[in-house]
Amino acid sequence: METNENQTYDQPKKTKEYIIIGVLAALLLGSIGYNFYQHQNNKSEMDLMEIDLKDTEQAKIILQNQLDSLTEQFELSRVDLEVKDSLLSKRDAEIFDKQKEIQNILNKSNVSESELKQARRMINALNADIARFKQEIAVLQQKNDSLIVVNDTLRYNSFKLGEKANIQKQKAEATEKKMRSTFSVSNYQITGLRVRNSGKEVETDKAKRIDKLRVSFDLDPNEFAESGEQEIYIAIYKPDGTLGKFTDASPGQLETWSLGSVEYSDKVAFDYTKGTKQNVTFDWEEYDFPKGTYKIDLYQNGLKIGQKSLSLR
Known part of the structure; x- marks a missing residue:
């Protein structure tokens, strides 16, 4: 049977194991997410490449619909984002600026074929940026969840150690009381x-x-x-x-x-x-x-x- 000292010594080792598991899970989730979003990006790019840019009005409608769809995805991602950091804040600003620039092109009444081509290229880039943004959110959220598990484990271990220490203290006090009450x-x-x-x-x-x-x-x-x-x-x-x-x-x-x-x-x-x-x-x-x-x-x-x-x- 292990002693209390051995159990106390094993706590840092167990904590490291939880952290490693959490990081590996985050990396795995990030990898799956990246592959999924990469597939979606490639499919969207292929769809946009088939647009007839000579028909400016129809192309404008299709590109606007694609921009609206990406904007909706982006807003939903931001709503779901519980953990923020400086990198995600930078991505957020960059995506917002690209949306405005694309929208400015599509808002023109006499948009040219070359401008629609530029808008298409920017929408493809925006699609990739939003996919990456989602992936980074997923990885960061997973890391955060892993840290929550680690913190909960640490709190639980701390509670158990405190409980054991309290039991030992009570035993020591009972022993001391018994010793003092012993007759000479x-x-x-x-x-x-x-x-x-x-x-x-x-x-x-x-x-x-x-x-x-x-x-x-x-x-x-x-x-x-x-x-x-x-x-x-x-x-x-x-x-x-x-x-x-x-x-x-x-x-x-x-x-x-x-x-x-x-x-x-x-x-x-x-x-x-x-x-x-x-x-x-x-x-x-x-x-x-x-x-x-x-x-x-x-x-x-x-x-x-x-x-x-x-x-x-």
């Missing part, structure tokens, strides 16, 4: 106890006389730990290194930050008052305690908060 332990003690018939408890470190081990520690005041029920996980290790179990306990596994998954013997639940110092005590009994060293670890929020050992002789 003081006065951590493990005591061997013998219980006399009278019920009196006497401290001892002789294994054969011990009836139970008492674990006691203080939770230092913590302003970040909320009031209410809290839990601390207990892992008791026997002298042979195996995990000790309590009677009626709830053992299990715990995920830690640095040690991975660890087993625990039981968990101790207690009510905590925010910002106060609190003592926690529990006993491990009903076990035949052999000689050796016993180790008891304390965990909270995936962190080891206490470790203590007791040697019995």
Whole structure:
């Protein structure tokens, strides 16, 4: 699976791919458009070449109709034009000037054959100019559409990155809050106890006389730990290194930050008052305690908060 860093690194590469695709699409569209308009131009030129210029009145009517048709095409192209640049503005002005010049010739009452020939030549040129104008609009529009796709993609990627960054920020804040709310332990003690018939408890470190081990520690005041029920996980290790179990306990596994998954013997639940110092005590009994060293670890929020050992002789 890719990491966030790799995904972030891939964004410029993906953007370049979108741009390349957009440019290639624009070039392809421009090429198709050019071939189409070139074919139309050649057909129009052939039609105009068949005009009998000696019949000036009829030729004048045909040329005027052709000019009107080209003018209409040109105006429609200008209406559809959504993207303007300096080149198209120059083409626009040039075409408009040619239209006026041709119209001036056709407006003459006694137009000559040579003037009609000039008008025909100019209409053919105008036809080619308008075709080129349409082609340039199509290419420019396609490029603009491609840029829109790229910009939308960039905005989407930016949004997703921002969303991921926000999720990471929330996780970091949650982790920081959990770390701050983790207790620190003081006065951590493990005591061997013998219980006399009278019920009196006497401290001892002789294994054969011990009836139970008492674990006691203080939770230092913590302003970040909320009031209410809290839990601390207990892992008791026997002298042979195996995990000790309590009677009626709830053992299990715990995920830690640095040690991975660890087993625990039981968990101790207690009510905590925010910002106060609190003592926690529990006993491990009903076990035949052999000689050796016993180790008891304390965990909270995936962190080891206490470790203590007791040697019995």
